[in-house]
Amino acid sequence: xxxxxxxxxxxxxxxxxxxxxxxxxxxxxxxxxxxxxxxxxxxxxxxxxxxxxxxxxxxxxxxxxxxxxxxxxxxxxxxxxxxxxxxxxxxxxxxxxxxxxxxxxxxxxxxxxxxxxxxxxxxxxxxxxxxxxxxxxxxxxxxxxxxxxxxxxxxxxxxxxxxxxxxxxxxxxxxxxxxxxxxxxxxxxxxxxxxxxxxxxxxxxxxxxxxxxxxxxxxxxxxxxxxxxxxxxxxxxxxxxxx
Amino acid sequence: xxxxxxxxxxxxxxxxxxxxxxxxxxxxxxxxxxxxxxxxxxxxxxxxxxxxxxxxxxxxxxxxxxxxxxxxxxxxxxxxxxxxxxxxxxxxxxxxxxxxxxxxxxxxxxxxxxxxxxxxxxxxxxxxxxxxxxxxxxxxxxxxxxxxxxxxxxxxxxxxxxxxxxxxxxxxxxxxxxxxxxxxxxxxxxxxxxxxxxxxxxxxxxxxxxxxxxxxxxxxxxxxxxxxxxxxxxxxxxxxxxxxxxxxxxxxxxxxxxxxxxxxxxxxxxxxxxxxxxxxxxxxxxxxxxxxxxxxxxxxxxxxxxxxxxxxxxxxxxxxxxxxxxxxxxxxxxxxxxxxxxxxxxxxxxxxxxxxxxxxxxxxxxxxxxxxxxxxxxxxxxxxxxxxxxxxxxxxxxxxxxx
Ligand SMILES: Nc1ncnc2c1ncn2[C@@H]1O[C@H](COP(=O)(O)OP(=O)(O)O)[C@@H](O)[C@H]1O
Ligand SMILES: [Mg+2]
Numbered sequence: 235x236x237x238x239x240x241x242x243x244x245x246x247x248x249x250x251x252x253x254x255x256x257x258x259x260x261x262x263x264x265x266x267x268x269x270x271x272x273x274x275x276x277x278x279x280x281x282x283x284x285x286x287x288x289x290x291x292x293x294x295x296x297x298x299x300x301x302x303x304x305x306x307x308x309x310x311x312x313x314x315x316x317x318x319x320x321x322x323x324x325x326x327x328x329x330x331x332x333x334x335x336x337x338x339x340x341x342x343x344x345x346x347x348x349x350x351x352x353x354x355x356x357x358x359x360x361x362x363x364x365x366x367x368x369x370x371x372x373x374x375x376x377x378x379x380x381x382x383x384x385x386x387x388x389x390x391x392x393x394x395x396x397x398x399x400x401x402x403x404x405x406x407x408x409x410x411x412x413x414x415x416x417x418x419x420x421x422x423x424x425x426x427x428x429x430x431x432x433x434x435x436x437x438x439x440x441x442x443x444x445x446x447x448x449x450x451x452x453x454x455x456x457x458x459x460x461x462x463x464x465x466x467x468x469x470x471x472x473x474x475x476x477x
Numbered sequence: 478x479x480x481x482x483x484x485x486x487x488x489x490x491x492x493x494x495x496x497x498x499x500x501x502x503x504x505x506x507x508x509x510x511x512x513x514x515x516x517x518x519x520x521x522x523x524x525x526x527x528x529x530x531x532x533x534x535x536x537x538x539x540x541x542x543x544x545x546x547x548x549x550x551x552x553x554x555x556x557x558x559x560x561x562x563x564x565x566x567x568x569x570x571x572x573x574x575x576x577x578x579x580x581x582x583x584x585x586x587x588x589x590x591x592x593x594x595x596x597x598x599x600x601x602x603x604x605x606x607x608x609x610x611x612x613x614x615x616x617x618x619x620x621x622x623x624x625x626x627x628x629x630x631x632x633x634x635x636x637x638x639x640x641x642x643x644x645x646x647x648x649x650x651x652x653x654x655x656x657x658x659x660x661x662x663x664x665x666x667x668x669x670x671x672x673x674x675x676x677x678x679x680x681x682x683x684x685x686x687x688x689x690x691x692x693x694x695x696x697x698x699x700x701x702x703x704x705x706x707x708x709x710x711x712x713x714x715x716x717x718x719x720x721x722x723x724x725x726x727x728x729x730x731x732x733x734x735x736x737x738x739x740x741x742x743x744x745x746x747x748x749x750x751x752x753x754x755x756x757x758x759x760x761x762x763x764x765x766x767x768x769x770x771x772x773x774x775x776x777x778x779x780x781x782x783x784x785x786x787x788x789x790x791x792x793x794x795x796x797x798x799x800x801x802x803x804x805x806x807x808x809x810x811x812x813x814x815x816x817x818x819x820x821x822x823x824x825x826x827x828x829x830x831x832x833x834x835x836x837x838x839x840x841x842x843x844x845x846x847x848x849x850x851x852x853x854x855x856x857x858x859x860x861x862x863x864x865x866x867x868x869x870x871x872x873x874x875x876x877x878x879x880x
């Protein structure tokens with residue numbers, strides 16, 4: 235259990251973005267998706283990222299997930315400048331520290347739910363028996379017990395969403411990045427998922443950064459960050475929720 | 478990690494059954510076709526070569542020309558050869574082991590109820606020596622039988638089998654053209670020639686007997702000459718040509734109306750046809766290999782979009798570029814080797830069956846097995862691996878966005 239004043243006492247930041255910009259295209263067609271983002275996240279924090287469509291939330295999440303690199307600015311992960319890491323070092327960072335729930339799921343086709351969830355454990359070198367057990371547990375925790383052998387094509391959008399969440403949490407990552415994880419779920423399911431993420435955050439001390447449109451889901455977070463046209467809107471309430 | 482990579486590759490193969498089997502099929506077809514064609518071609522060539530060497534390597538043939546310019550410039554048949562020509566060659570040309578004039582025709586041979594249509598060769602006892610025949614039973618013709626033109630014969634093994642079955646032929650009489658011939662010998666079998674003709678299907682009778690009783694003329698079709706060991710066939714050839722020009726009164730500057738061919742030339746004539754055959758087979762095999770290769774390429778390229786996204790997903794989850802590549806390489810190698818092995822088995826099986834059907838020897842050609850296998854494996858690996866390599870070099874997010 236983490237102490238009440240854990241955040242306040244932490245002297246270092248888990249994640250720091252300094253003036254991060256991301257420009258798509260060049261010259262006349264240049265599209266500024268992010269225009270100078272400053273953001274820091276403490277270890278164990280649960281942050282909700284909000285903002286209208288096209289405001290740069292996914293772009294920012296991809297950078298936080300080391301899937302994309304900023305055009306300009308700095309990304310520090312545990313004080314390490316990610317921009318200076320090699321491709322392979324970034325891959326290892328993703329493998330050992332990060333879990334990512336993609337907006338479009340990105341499950342492997344024609345591959346069972348169980349095998350999809352096992353995949354990150356394979357790259358972590360978890361032995362096969364343990365891998366099976368953990369993948370089954372993760373699927374059960376998102377309410378997909380009995381769906382292990384189904385392939386994405388045989389699952390509904392909401393079920394695929396939950397397989398994607400199971401795959402992201404099965405490794406118990408240091409940071410869980412979730413891009414609209416409840417986007418395809420009804421409100422009852424959404425609440426279940428939020429309870430799950432909250433439990434992960436509280437009990438396993440997993441830092442969660444989650445994009446959501448819905449205020450109800452954002453309310454589960456410790457803190458809300460609002461995006462507006464590629465910048466963080468500080469006029470909005472972005473204070474920490476009083477615990 | 479290697480074990481895991483094999484596991485991933487194996488899983489990938491199983492979950493894309495259609496793509497995997499099409500890839501394997503392409504390789505199977507390519508490898509099997511090449512092995513079958515080349516093995517059969519090699520067998521046929523070997524058969525022809527062995528036929529030729531069974532003729533005796535220092536043999537020459539003298540034959541009348543295909544035609545010559547007669548009076549008035551018309552093209553008419555060249556004068557026939559005669560027994561006397563053979564006798565002259567035997568007495569005047571030095572360094573000869575044997576000379577055998579030969580004429581042939583076909584006839585119905587009858588023994589008891591058995592009836593067999595075969596070819597009849599009229600020659601001397603030297604024929605056996607010149608053409609490398611050996612007697613299985615009995616004897617060849619003696620001087621008296623040849624000079625007097627007696628009704629005696631030596632049977633090829635096919636004729637013996639067809640007429641006598643299990644019975645003893647030597648001493649029995651067979652009927653040829655209403656005449657009775659006493660069987661004095663039976664030849665060993667040489668089997669089928671490279672062209673599929675049965676070399677054992679003939680009856681040998683003395684040349685004079687053949688001319689008088691069967692053909693009703695005194696023509697000689699071919700004179701077979703065999704040079705002594707160590708004697709140059711070139712020299713024998715030119716000696717015979719000089720003698721024949723003299724005998725046929727061909728003046729200086731006139732073309733020969735006969736030809737003398739040594740084994741080298743006969744070999745060229747015979748093998749040119751197998752060379753055409755082999756080239757044809759190789760072309761067919763090459764096309765199959767190409768089709769197989771294009772098939773593999775198509776399948777791999779079609780799946781590139783899907784694979785690129787898959788690679789993006791793996792990279793995003795934390796796979797290293799080299800791990801992804803190793804997986805794809807292993808997958809391609811496993812598929813190619815699997816297809817290659819099936820192709821080798823099928824190809825050798827088909828080649829063995831074909832060799833049996835065509836009556837040519839089955840010669841296992843390790844070189845072509847290796848070449849076909851390596852080629853197909855290379856095609857599989859190149860088209861399986863290189864698109865993957867391109868994708869694995871992308872940023873994960875780019876690979877995931879790939880449409
Ligand atoms: N690959 C891309 N190429 C060009 N423009 C892009 C690309 N991805 C996103 N954008 C643009 O960047 C802006 C931010 O997009 P995104 O981060 O997906 O927004 P959000 O997730 O908040 O809806 C949008 O205007 C979008 O059109
Ligand atoms: Mg988005």
